[in-house]
Amino acid sequence: MTLPQPYRPDPRILELGDSFYDPVAAAVFPGCTPRFLNLRAAQEVGLQDVDWARHFCRFEPLDGNLPAPLALRYHGHQFRSYNPDLGDGRGFLFAQLRDQADRLMDLGTKGSGQTPWSRVGDGRLTLQGGVREVLATEMLEALGVPTSRTFALFETGEELERNDEPSPTRAAVMTRLSHGHIRIGSFQRLAFHEDVEGLDRLVRYCLEHLYGEAPDSGAERLFALATERTAVLAASYMVAGFVHGVLNTDNINITGESFDYGPWRWAPEWDPAFTAAYFDHMGLYAFGRQPEAIQWNLAQLAGCLALLTEGHERLQEILEGFAGQFHAALASGMVRRLGLPARGGDEDRLVARAAVKALSTKACGIDRFFFDWRGGEKPTGESYADPTFAALADAIGDRRGTRDHPYWSDTEPCSMLIDEVEAIWSAIAERDDWAPFEAKVAAIRRMGEAMGEG
């Protein structure tokens, strides 16, 4: 259990200066009904006793924090097309503060009103979008994926028109707690404007405040850190069976923390071609192409950082190191999800390779597979008749982990497949019944406890 921390405001973003953001005002909403308040996350940043509606629906500044919300400026490649018209169009940075590990954390919003970057948008978030973001963040956190967390979700009483939801549809405002909101697209905007001085300032900011490094350690150093973290991120998506859906450069955080949960899905089985977003016609961000998509995004970051350094070969070398880092992280992630004690190196790689082969038979779903094989158990039954499972058992050998938590005695693993997500939403939409949503959050947290044991 996390002991409550003191609240430690630290609005460092102001060091970057006016050209990085625009002060904005939050929309005034007709209602403020709390739908999800993350007390666990609040304890980690000393906000457990906060007046939630006042600060996370009406957005009155927190003591000692930003005097006004800031809409951050950024560009980005969306499905590989460059878009210079982005920026926080329905969100802003509300506050910055330190967590229990002394990391600089951001409280940023979604659905909090229009900004100079809204283009033709209304600056709003649908309640369904907010509910889906809670479910994704809770599940990813439980599965050990480095992710932003949903801090608060309020229903606002507005009605919205959307093409991809039956309309009018209910509205919400969400606050997210994340380790920074500096996107690859934040660097791209500066490179686009050939703002070398701004790039240098941003690199220093990230090194010092997000990575705890000397601010002058250089662009190559920042690139190496971001490459390492995003390789871990890519591996953890695969181990979780998660398809983000929109891995554009404006959705990749320099800290390697996953965020922005729109059309995400969990893959029911290990199918590299499985696609989440209905508009991803080419399967660019399909399950198995996520590592490649993330590395492509890193290449764009390298292109920006190249304006700051003569060390282009070094940037290239770091980029090429992504594959090795990804495979190492995949091996340790697989071993962790199987609940096996880590041995590192070739032994873990062998287990991971055997696990991927076994999963590729699609004899069972991804969650079922890890649930059944947890702790090195060798389950029997029809699904496990394929010889690849015998090879997996061989690779696991005598390694045994724990499965003491009562979760491991359940008949079904806790999953997040689309039918359940839709059923949770239908209960809310049709009967304003929040019980399935709340029960799911509790079940996910219980699984998270079980995953973390041993």
Ligand SMILES: Nc1ncnc2c1ncn2[C@@H]1O[C@H](COP(=O)(O)OP(=O)(O)OP(=O)(O)O)[C@@H](O)[C@H]1O
């Ligand atoms: N309803 C809206 N009104 C105004 N701008 C919007 C709206 N929906 C999306 N945008 C803007 O379009 C761009 C792409 O949207 P996207 O859904 O990737 O980001 P987001 O979900 O709004 O924010 P984040 O990336 O912080 O999660 C962003 O610049 C976003 O601010």
